[in-house]
Amino acid sequence: MSRLEISSEPVTLPLPAGPGVEKTLPPALEQVLFGECDTIFAVLDAGRIDGLRERLAALGVAHHSLFSERMTEEAGDSAPWLVAFDAKNPLLYRMLCDVEGDHAGVHGVLRRGAGILLRSELEIAVLRQHLRRFMRVKDAHERNFFFRFWEPEAAAVYFRTVAERSETVVRWMCPHGAPAGIDAFFFPVWLDGPELLCAVPVDLPDPPPPPRGRFALTEEEVEAFGALQWRRDRQALAERLAQTFPHKAKAAGDDLRPIVHETVDACVGAGFWRRDMLFTFCAWALHFGVDFIARDPKGEVARLMALPLSVEERFELITERMDTLERDHFALPGSLG
Template sequence: MPIEPHADIWALSSLDFDAASEGVPNMKVLQVGPSTQMNDTLAAPVLTDLLFNQNDNPLRTYLLVDPTLRKQVTELFDLDAIDVPITCLFNGAAAEEQQEVAPYLIDMTFDEESPSLFHRDFFANHWGQGTGIFLRSPASLEELKKHFRRFTKLKRTQDDGWYFFRFWDPAIASVYFRTIADSQLRAAQWFGRDLIECFVVGEEQGKAAVVFDGGARNGFNWNAPIPPVVLTDRELAPFRKTALDRDIEKIAHLLKQDFEVELKAHTPEAVVRRIRPALARFMRFGFRRREHLHVIAAWAVFFGPEFDEKDPQGRLQAICTSQDNEGARFRALKERMAQLGRPEAAA
C-alpha cells in the first residue's frame, strides 16, 4: 500500500493545538469544562450559550457529522432514524451508495423547553468524541447544503486531480481553519458574506470549544468574483508533516517488533530519529510503497541513515535518481545492497 503524505489530508493524527493557537487571528478558545459538567437538560452552560443563544441576531445551529466517526461511538449507522432535520451532502446515487460514509448536515436548532432525543444523546455521548463540527448560520438547511457541496472535492495547486476533502472531520477542521484564519479570500469562500457566522470545533476531548469566526472576510472586496477553493502548499503543509510523522512512527514500531532482540536497547523515539532522514530522502526520490519503505528504514537502522551515500561507486544513488519505476528501482537497490555485503534487513 503506498504512503501518500501529500494527499493524505483526511487521515492525520492530532497536532499541538495549544502551540498552533498562539497568535491565530479570528479565532478564540473557550474552556467548556469536562464532560461531567454536562447536565440533564443539554450541555455545560458555556457550550449551550455558544451554540444556541439567540440574543439580537437570531441564528440556527447546525452540525456537520461524519458517520464513520459517529459509528465509533454508536457501533452502527443511525442517521436514518433521528428526530431532527438532516440532509446528506451527496446527491442521487452517490448518497444512496455511500449512505454510511457520506457527510451529513443536521439542523440542531431546538426548542429550549423540549430538546430532541438526538440533542440529549449527542451531548451525553458524542461531544468530545470528534464526530463532527458545529456552525451557526441564518441560512436554511438546503442553502447550506448547496454551499458545502462545493468543498467536498477540491483541487490542489500542483496538479489537476480532484481530492476528497473531509472538512467536517474535527481533526481536519481544527488544523485547516487555523491555517486559513488570516486569509480574506478563504474567509469569503468558506463563510460567505452573511452566510456563516462561525464554526465551532470541540478539542481536548470536549473540554474546549474553538470558534472560527471568519473575521478576515471583513476586508474582502465583495464586488470581486469569488473563485473556487484550490488547496495551496501552505494549506497542505500541516497535513503533510503530521501524516509523514504518523507513518514513520508506524514503521519504527514494526521494526521494533521485527528486530526485538537487536533493537531492545533502543526506544521507539530513537528508532524514529534514525530512520526519519532516510525515509524523507527516499520519499523525495519517489519511494512510496510501505513494504519498500520498511526495508529502507531497516537499512537505515543497521547501516546508518546515509547508507545510500556510502556506496564507493555511487550506484545506490544512481539507482534512486534513475527514471525507472519504483518497483524496478527497489529491486535494483536490493541487488546492490547484496553485492555490497549488506543483506536486506527485512523482506
C-alpha cells in the same frame, strides 16, 4: 478586511468514556462550542462511522446529506451528513471521545477525523445549500476537485491558508442572501495529539457582497493539502512501526517520530518514495540506529543509495547489504525478527 482568527481552545480532549461515565459536555467545552446558541451543527463522514444514518434516525435529530438525492440513494453510507445537535445529545459527546480498538464505531471518531463542527443560527436547509457550493471545485489549472472540507485536519490546514484572504473568508462565512452567517468552525484534530481548533471570522462586511464566479482552490491551497498528506503518511509509518515492533518503539519513546522524519527525509532525497520501502528503511533505523547508512563500515549502503539504477534495483541491493550486516551483528541493539 475580513479575516479568520484561528486558535487552539483550552479544553481537554478526548472526553472520558466507559461504563459509569456521565456523557455530559464539560461546562467550559459547552460554552466554547455553543456560545449563546442552543444548537450547533456537525458535518460527519458516514464512511468513517458505522451505521451513522441509522444512529441519526434513532436519535431523531435533524440531518441532511450534502450529496444530491440521487447520490445519497447510491452512496449515502459514505456521504457527508449535516447534523444539528443540542448540548445534551449523546452522539456529540461520543464524537469527542477516543476509545482504543473502536475503529469504526462512534466512540473512536476523534482519532479518525470523521467530522467538523460549526456554529450558526441558519436553518439546516439553508446551511446545507451553502456548504454544497464548496464540494466540487476547480484549481488554478481548471482541474476538478472533490473538496472534503469536513475532514478536520484538511479543514484546519485550509482555513489557516486562507485566514487572511478577505474574499474567501466572506464567501465561506456569509452565505449569499441568508439572514445569518457562520459564527465559527471547530476542527477536532489528532496529529501530534488531540486538539480542538477554532476559526472565528473578524470584520465581516454588512451586508456581504455577492460571490464572484465559481469557487476555486489556489495553487498554494492545493500544495497545503499535499503537505498535510505527507505529514499523515509519516504519522502512519510511526504507528505501523509501533504496531510491528512494539518493544523497540516503546524503547524509542518520544524519539520514534524524529527517527521516522529523519529517515524519510534522507530516503526521499535519494528517490525512495514508495511507502513499503520507506517502512523498511524506518525499521532499519529503529533497530540499527537512525544513522545506520553512515555507519556501514564499508560505506556500501551509502554507495548503493546513490547508484544510477532504478529505485527497485537499488532497494534490492540495499536489502541484501542490510541482511549481510545483520548476520554480521552490525552494531545490533536487537533483532529484526
